[in-house]
Amino acid sequence: MDWTVIPKNLGFLFEGLIVSFQLAGLTLALALPLGSIIALGRLSSRKWIYYLTSAFVHGLRANPLLLIVFWFYFLVPIIIGRPIGDFTSVLIAFVVFYSAYFAEIVRSGIQSVGRGQIWAGYSIGLTYFQTMRYIILPPALRRMVPLLVTQTIILFQGTTVAFIIGLKEFLHRTSLVSERTLKSFELYIFAAVVYLVICYSGSFLSRRLEVKQ
């Protein structure tokens, strides 16, 4: 056991943690709005919009994240005709993949409000968007928050998948240092503790929010 390997490489590892946070933050910022739009599609009364968005959601949820990352890593350069960076490619894959999960959370949140409230909104003369904005979304969002926090933790854990195409996030840097120093036990324990602290604080927060309601 030689724990000095961690302070020696702390700066290098920390940069990777920043990449992980950037990836998770950008994915959240883009996938949540996209997921909300898809959720509205899943609640639409127009059949073709409903079937299209349902196929999107079910298709993505049935596939592993790794495979989706490979799909986009392969497809995006072919479609746009030039190579794109690892980070962009993973980001696109993550946004598409997690939007399906966020869509289901938003949909169940909206459905939990109940049909009567929508009718009430319409009957006092509000438009669709006004009903959504003033009547449906405020209670729906409040109900969704704990689930969204949980999903964000899963998303943060998912950033480790970017390892597979060589993005230098936290886990990748840990494995690089461990290959160089052969101190794999210390380094993976350190990585596990870092993720544990971050994700446990997240789930603690989510539970607190749930109790409050």
Add this chain to the structure above:
Amino acid sequence: MVEREIPEHGFPLHCRFSRIQLIMGIDYDFRWSLLWEDPYGGWLIDALLVTVHLALLSWLFALAIGIVIAVFRVSPVKWLRIIGTSYVEVLRNIPFLVQLFFWYFAVPTLLPRAWMLWWNQLPSANYWTAVVALSIYTSTRVTEQIRSGIHATPNGQYQAGLSIGLSYPQMYRYVILPYAIRVMIPSMTSEFLTIFKNTAFAMVITVPEITFTAKRIENWTFQGIEAYTFASLVYVLTTFSVIAFMGWVERRLHIPGMIKKE
């Protein structure tokens, strides 16, 4: 892209309608026959088998561990509850890949040298590491599902069972389990689907399952779309058929008087 000569009489039949012009004028030559050509067809069949038994084996172990930890979590003994809770909280807050690397790279370095050499030269060391990591990770989720299944059984059922003179094992066998197992069918189905998707992670330690093989075919031939389509279809079709089958099982075993699944 692999350059291939166009035969003088035009394209062979299998790709006559397959040369498509994608956006921005990039060509991609579809070659679906690749999926059953030698050696790729054989690889894919092997990969399918590996994925299926990796998922089934890990799921069985996860169930076994999950039941034990769930009993810990609802036990009246305080320190057993603490062990159960810490097990779940620690393991589900560490990303699966970190756990997999820990079992694969870190744990063998702790073993005595002779054991480590023996373990590392085993041809299936990566497969068994994947089984261990998958079953431990999934057991935390199974534990939570079983715990909520146990909590879903009303207290009156236990009392009723005991008061008509059943012994404890009889009470569990005839009153609690028939109820709790049926309540847990949907969540156990979704856990199986999760573990089936999570087997894809085993590719990072070179277990030749379906995602690994699709990537390998892409590396060899550049025909990524065909290989990934096959892999995606495997996951999607498995998911839908498992859901359909378990829905049928659930309807067959439905308890009269409870809210029916339409």
